[in-house]
Amino acid sequence: MNDPDNINVSRRALLAGAALAGVVGTVLASTPATAEDAGVVTGPPPDLKDLPRRKVDLVDPPFVHAHEQVSTRGPEVVEFRLVIEEKEMVIDEYGTTVHAMTFNGTVPGPLMVVHEGDYVELTLVNPDTNLMQHNIDFHASTGALGGGGLTLINPGEQVKLRFKATRPGAYVYHCAPGGPMIPWHVVSGMNGAILILPRNGLNDGNGNPLHYDRIYYVGEQDFYIPRDEHGNFKTYESVGDGYDDMLRVMKTLTPTHVVFNGAVGALTGEGAMQAKVGETVLFIHSQANRDTRPHLIGGHGDYVWATGKFHNVPDVDQETWFIPGGTAGAAFYTFQQPRIYAYVNHNLIEAFELGAAGHFTVEGEWNNGLMTSVSPPSGA
Numbered sequence: 445m446n447d448p449d450n451i452n453v454s455r456r457a458l459l460a461g462a463a464l465a466g467v468v469g470t471v472l473a474s475t476p477a478t479a480e481d482a483g484v485v486t487g488p489p490p491d492l493k494d495l496p497r498r499k500v501d502l503v504d505p506p507f508v509h510a511h512e513q514v515s516t517r518g519p520e521v522v523e524f525r526l527v528i529e530e531k532e533m534v535i536d537e538y539g540t541t542v543h544a545m546t547f548n549g550t551v552p553g554p555l556m557v558v559h560e561g562d563y564v565e566l567t568l569v570n571p572d573t574n575l576m577q578h579n580i581d582f583h584a585s586t587g588a589l590g591g592g593g594l595t596l597i598n599p600g601e602q603v604k605l606r607f608k609a610t611r612p613g614a615y616v617y618h619c620a621p622g623g624p625m626i627p628w629h630v631v632s633g634m635n636g637a638i639l640i641l642p643r644n645g646l647n648d649g650n651g652n653p654l655h656y657d658r659i660y661y662v663g664e665q666d667f668y669i670p671r672d673e674h675g676n677f678k679t680y681e682s683v684g685d686g687y688d689d690m691l692r693v694m695k696t697l698t699p700t701h702v703v704f705n706g707a708v709g710a711l712t713g714e715g716a717m718q719a720k721v722g723e724t725v726l727f728i729h730s731q732a733n734r735d736t737r738p739h740l741i742g743g744h745g746d747y748v749w750a751t752g753k754f755h756n757v758p759d760v761d762q763e764t765w766f767i768p769g770g771t772a773g774a775a776f777y778t779f780q781q782p783r784i785y786a787y788v789n790h791n792l793i794e795a796f797e798l799g800a801a802g803h804f805t806v807e808g809e810w811n812n813g814l815m816t817s818v819s820p821p822s823g824a
């Protein structure tokens with residue numbers, strides 16, 4: 445559908461502004477067109493017909509689609525499809541709602557996994573049931589605002605972007621449609637992550653391979669829900685109606701909710717992550733907007749790439765690690781004791797008052813050598 449020699453994104457961005465002006469006129473009027481600023485015109489795409497192609501069906505976080513850790517294939521073109529879904533979502537136990545903007549209907553969007561040297565080929569779909577213009581910026585990619593300058597689409601449009609995965613690591617992707625639209629879309633849920641594994645898998649920095657038994661993707665999300673004059677959270681007819689109020693809350697830099705995977709408690713109870721004693725888990729943790737500091741209560745980070753980039757030697761024996769806003773981190777841990785672990789943002793106010801906490805349920809035998817109750821609580 446696109447002639448890559450002649451992508452005139454600026455004209456399309458202007459048309460989009462006109463088309464949507466009746467719905468969210470004040471919003472778009474204040475929005476510089478990112479794609480227009482990019483002025484991107486690409487040349488003919490490279491001939492990749494000799495590379496194998498593989499289509500991947502994405503799954504909802506915290507789960508991750510099946511993938512090889514050590515690649516048994518050469519570089520390939522890996523095809524993904526993301527459908528943008530604007531939808532009302534409940535984000536806490538009190539029924540507070542947000543008109544979320546999502547990739548594939550989840551907050552965060554799904555984790556994609558490829559290997560270094562692969563080509564990521566994404567079809568991005570903006571169904572005509574949506575109201576807003578969207579795009580995607582891959583921090584893992586190079587050029588054109590991370591692809592944002594080539595992917596701005598109106599409701600009823602789709603676009604296909606291909607980029608080469610040159611740097612191994614975990615990276616954020618997010619919507620970035622220009623100006624104040626960027627933080628608004630991101631804090632309304634429109635972010636996710638991609639994991640680019642080294643072709644021969646992870647290692648400890650000394651060349652010793654690291655293999656995981658399970659992988660979980662935790663996407664941390666800050667929400668800024670406006671309140672009415674009585675202090676109750678407000679609801680709105682449509683996504684655009686809440687914009688002005690939400691922007692005021694956003695500018696306080698004080699989120700009303702900081703949650704894992706879209707809602708307070710999403711990763712607890714039925715949603716708790718699972719493991720067995722002796723199993724190794726790779727946690728991918730992204731925060732597209734704010735700093736965070738993951739901590740596993742009762743466990744550690746055996747190997748941690750806090751900023752998620754695998755050309756760096758991992759830190760070992762970590763208690764808490766720091767992930768700057770706009771980054772996806774990776775941590776690797778082998779469970780040694782059973783029962784419940786809490787996985788939190790160790791700003792404990794954010795964890796226990798705003799929602800940034802999940803659980804691990806771990807099965808297996810208790811190791812008294814590591815911990816034992818010498819004398820249970822009793823009268824002093």
Ligand SMILES: [Cu+2]
Pocket residue numbers: 545576577578579619620621629634
């Ligand atoms: Cu968007």
